[in-house]
Amino acid sequence: MTAALLDGRLLAARIEENLRAEVSTFGEMLGRRPRLAVVLVGDLAASGSYVASKRRAAERVGIDSLLVERHGLVETNELVELVDGLARDEQGPVDGILVQLPLPPRVDTVAVLDAVPPDRDVDGFHPVNAGLLSQGRPRFIPCTAAGVQRMLIDAGIETAGRHAVVIGRSDIVGRPLALLLSGRGAGGDATVTICHSRSADLAEHARRADILVSAVGQPGLVTADMVKPGAAVIDVGINRVASASGGSRLVGDVDFDAVREVAGWITPVPGGVGPLTVAMLLSNTLLAAELRLR
Numbered sequence: 660m661t662a663a664l665l666d667g668r669l670l671a672a673r674i675e676e677n678l679r680a681e682v683s684t685f686g687e688m689l690g691r692r693p694r695l696a697v698v699l700v701g702d703l704a705a706s707g708s709y710v711a712s713k714r715r716a717a718e719r720v721g722i723d724s725l726l727v728e729r730h731g732l733v734e735t736n737e738l739v740e741l742v743d744g745l746a747r748d749e750q751g752p753v754d755g756i757l758v759q760l761p762l763p764p765r766v767d768t769v770a771v772l773d774a775v776p777p778d779r780d781v782d783g784f785h786p787v788n789a790g791l792l793s794q795g796r797p798r799f800i801p802c803t804a805a806g807v808q809r810m811l812i813d814a815g816i817e818t819a820g821r822h823a824v825v826i827g828r829s830d831i832v833g834r835p836l837a838l839l840l841s842g843r844g845a846g847g848d849a850t851v852t853i854c855h856s857r858s859a860d861l862a863e864h865a866r867r868a869d870i871l872v873s874a875v876g877q878p879g880l881v882t883a884d885m886v887k888p889g890a891a892v893i894d895v896g897i898n899r900v901a902s903a904s905g906g907s908r909l910v911g912d913v914d915f916d917a918v919r920e921v922a923g924w925i926t927p928v929p930g931g932v933g934p935l936t937v938a939m940l941l942s943n944t945l946l947a948a949e950l951r952l953r
């Protein structure tokens with residue numbers, strides 16, 4: 660059996676098409692476009708490229724973006740003040756504020772993220788939004804977790820009553836995704852196991868999964884013997900590894916070639932979950948703009 664490919668680019672393009680129309684309606688009502696502020700700190704090439712792709716996507720659907728960059732030595736309080744200033748619309752009206760992670764090690768990431776007001780927290784990282792999600796009344800859902808759920812719903816992959824295993828317990832992906840999959844309604848009602856670096860016998864847990872999600876960042880973590888035949892395998896990992904030609908290439912956490920012979924569905928890397936993360940960010944930004952009208 661060869662798994663069906665879950666094409667994130669195609670789905671993201673469809674979502675963007677709908678968003679473009681909604682953004683345009685919003686613009687007609689308010690006389691301005693929704694606006695997203697993106698804070699990029701440090702010199703990580705990967706972060707720079709993610710931010711560029713988020714801004715290009717915003718442009719495609721008619722959302723304005725403001726890039727605020729800080730390089731060199733940066734202190735926590737400087738970043739908190741920067742976010743506070745954005746929240747006071749000091750650089751023009753801003754509907755959504757995103758602080759690209761990771762921040763440099765010397766910076767207190769939690770303090771900076773907590774400075775983003777919950778009603779502009781398009782990443783869904785603020786404790787208020789995390790709390791609302793955990794109570795089953797989500798407002799801003801972390802983008803990658805929302806994207807994975809959207810992908811399952813769109814592909815018609817049943818989650819109700821199924822066993823989902825999420826490898827990774829991060830606040831960005833693993834934990835919110837486990838909440839979504841175990842919550843009520845479409846793309847939910849699953850029985851969920853969260854595995855992490857201290858889990859005993861990861862392979863045994865994984866083999867019981869109807870839906871297996873890996874969000875760790877470890878190439879080759881999920882091998883074919885860990886996958887139940889016919890399972891949906893969702894690869895959230897993005898890892899840059901050396902390629903045979905001497906350059907580098909992107910791979911996920913899943914041993915793609917071997918696992919696709921066992922799984923029922925599989926996401927490629929790149930072109931799987933990544934584009935959906937961006938589409939969900941755009942959707943959250945429109946929601947933030949609409950919330951300001953209420």
Ligand code: GUN
Pocket residue numbers: 757758759760761782802803831936
């Ligand atoms: N770095 C990796 N993933 C994310 C994300 O979803 N949001 C932000 N802000 N930074 C990230």
